[in-house]
Amino acid sequence: MSEQPTIGDTLEGAVDRYPDRDAIVYPRKDQRWTYADFDERVNRLANALLEAGIEKGDRVATVLYNGSEMALTVYACSKIGAVFTPLNFRLPAGEIEYIVNDAEAEMILFESATQEAVEGARPNLESVAEYVFIDDDREAVPNYANGFYGLLESGSADRPAGSVMEDDVYAFIYTSGTTGRPKGVVHEHRDMVEHNLLNIVELNLTRDDVGLSVMPLYHCAELHCSLFSRIHRGAANVIHHEFDPNAALEAIEDHGVTVLFAAPTAWNALSRSAAESDVDVSSLRIGLYGAAPMPEQVLENCMEHLCEDYVQAYGMTEIGPAGVFQSPDDQLPKQGCAGLPALNHRLRVVEPDADPDQAVDEGEIGEILIAGPCTMREYWNRPEATTRSLRDADGTTWYYTGDLGYRDDDGYLFVVDRKDDMIVSGGENIYPTEIEDVLFAHDAVAEAAVVGEPDEEWGELVVAYVVADDDITAADLDSFTLESDQLADFKRPRKYYFVDDLPKNPSGKIQKFKLREGETDIELEAETVPS
Numbered sequence: 001m002s003e004q005p006t007i008g009d010t011l012e013g014a015v016d017r018y019p020d021r022d023a024i025v026y027p028r029k030d031q032r033w034t035y036a037d038f039d040e041r042v043n044r045l046a047n048a049l050l051e052a053g054i055e056k057g058d059r060v061a062t063v064l065y066n067g068s069e070m071a072l073t074v075y076a077c078s079k080i081g082a083v084f085t086p087l088n089f090r091l092p093a094g095e096i097e098y099i100v101n102d103a104e105a106e107m108i109l110f111e112s113a114t115q116e117a118v119e120g121a122r123p124n125l126e127s128v129a130e131y132v133f134i135d136d137d138r139e140a141v142p143n144y145a146n147g148f149y150g151l152l153e154s155g156s157a158d159r160p161a162g163s164v165m166e167d168d169v170y171a172f173i174y175t176s177g178t179t180g181r182p183k184g185v186v187h188e189h190r191d192m193v194e195h196n197l198l199n200i201v202e203l204n205l206t207r208d209d210v211g212l213s214v215m216p217l218y219h220c221a222e223l224h225c226s227l228f229s230r231i232h233r234g235a236a237n238v239i240h241h242e243f244d245p246n247a248a249l250e251a252i253e254d255h256g257v258t259v260l261f262a263a264p265t266a267w268n269a270l271s272r273s274a275a276e277s278d279v280d281v282s283s284l285r286i287g288l289y290g291a292a293p294m295p296e297q298v299l300e301n302c303m304e305h306l307c308e309d310y311v312q313a314y315g316m317t318e319i320g321p322a323g324v325f326q327s328p329d330d331q332l333p334k335q336g337c338a339g340l341p342a343l344n345h346r347l348r349v350v351e352p353d354a355d356p357d358q359a360v361d362e363g364e365i366g367e368i369l370i371a372g373p374c375t376m377r378e379y380w381n382r383p384e385a386t387t388r389s390l391r392d393a394d395g396t397t398w399y400y401t402g403d404l405g406y407r408d409d410d411g412y413l414f415v416v417d418r419k420d421d422m423i424v425s426g427g428e429n430i431y432p433t434e435i436e437d438v439l440f441a442h443d444a445v446a447e448a449a450v451v452g453e454p455d456e457e458w459g460e461l462v463v464a465y466v467v468a469d470d471d472i473t474a475a476d477l478d479s480f481t482l483e484s485d486q487l488a489d490f491k492r493p494r495k496y497y498f499v500d501d502l503p504k505n506p507s508g509k510i511q512k513f514k515l516r517e518g519e520t521d522i523e524l525e526a527e528t529v530p531s
Helices: 007-017 035-051 068-080 093-103 112-124 148-154 189-202 220-233 245-255 264-275 296-305 383-389 432-440 474-483 512-516
Strands: 022-026 031-034 059-063 083-087 107-110 130-133 169-174 184-188 210-213 236-239 259-261 286-289 310-315 322-326 346-350 366-371 390-393 396-407 413-418 423-425 428-430 445-455 459-468 495-498
Touching: 007 035, 007 068, 007 189, 007 220, 022 035, 022 068, 031 035, 035 068, 035 148, 059 068, 059 093, 059 112, 068 083, 068 169, 068 220, 068 236, 083 093, 093 112, 093 169, 093 184, 107 112, 112 130, 130 148, 169 189, 184 189, 189 220, 189 310, 189 322, 210 220, 210 245, 220 236, 220 259, 236 245, 245 264, 264 286, 264 296, 296 310, 346 396, 383 390, 383 396, 413 432, 423 445, 423 459, 432 445, 432 459, 432 474, 445 512, 459 474, 474 495
Parallel strands: 022 236, 059 083, 059 107, 083 169, 107 130, 210 236, 210 259, 259 286, 286 310, 459 495
Antiparallel strands: 022 031, 169 184, 310 322, 346 366, 366 396, 390 396, 396 413, 423 428, 445 459
């Protein structure tokens, strides 16, 4: 064990305390492992990786949906100092090729559902020496790959040899690409151990908790805020292959789930399903959410149909991801805010791109800066991006989030919008989030995204992409915004695009750059309203 614990050490600590308590429950493959069982399998996989030629510092990529295999892989990598590199399972071949080559990964784990994309990328993957197929317990292994469970059985159950230290790299977590090409965020072991403690405190996790993972484990929100923290604490972890609201509700009843993380859009689906279901969800004691504030109506529905207490985590991959928390007591009194700085974290709001000491006045909008022990080391192979995002002042390293916000007179942070998403129309700065909040309050609107569209007269025109009931019209929504006392007339949308869904990244954030650049699957026709 290193002087300070590593991710592998957090698992072994849980094994020492609770060897016979449930660690992993994966209903899809009828797997239920105690902490002792799980740790033995982690050791076997770690030793098998070493036998396959994976060394400390080598990148191990995954293109996997949720599963016990993902959990085994991340902890096996952590025990030998390999660098875990999870990819979005929805990526096409070209994007897999880009990330795997950028990371220079030595190994890729994939499954039947991602096999076609991996095979499409394979001819152009320059560094990959080993392919591992995780469905060898049910399907034939491709001739170019090894089977995961065969590999697992071949490894020794002894703790793997070698030394992993707190400042060794734990992972490359690639950003979700809300603004363009993904960048590899380099996190160290100590970052994640610190981050675990934040979540344990904020959620008041105990060994008796049962968590349910339904959001993607390749994304740091589910992996770092949920799975890692619960294993560190010795709680149980039920894993679902992918999100299905009805299956999630049934799992809450079947397994006595007490803790659940989901994006607001998923909480919305859960609350709607729960309202029409007789499933017993009384075991659920707290819900965690992030990616965006919970719309007030969704929060009320969740409180009515799921559980009463919720915690919001605000942040991004680069800081862990959680650096600001909104507690259960603040959900209604401070609805719409992001919360207060996490333990051992500091927060500043400055003039956009200005030095950290150029703070704006209380209540004024500026760029949000965060400093804390869970911040990334760097962007992999991106020194210029690293220099732009991490800046030192008075011995403190500040991360420039690219988000705009303000702090109220109680010190609570309110996130207004992405710096890149601000609309300038007729010389006025317009923040899409406040418009989206008004639209979302309409009963017929399920989702809304507001962007600026180039316009010769106004510079940019405010337009809205809306997922709504079939019978709603642009005129209806225009009337609704005009009647609202929450929105100035000049801010209301002048065009509406009605769509079936909105492009999102894995954490549930809407990818507005795709809307601005017209990267949609169908030809859209705008419904305009009077200026």
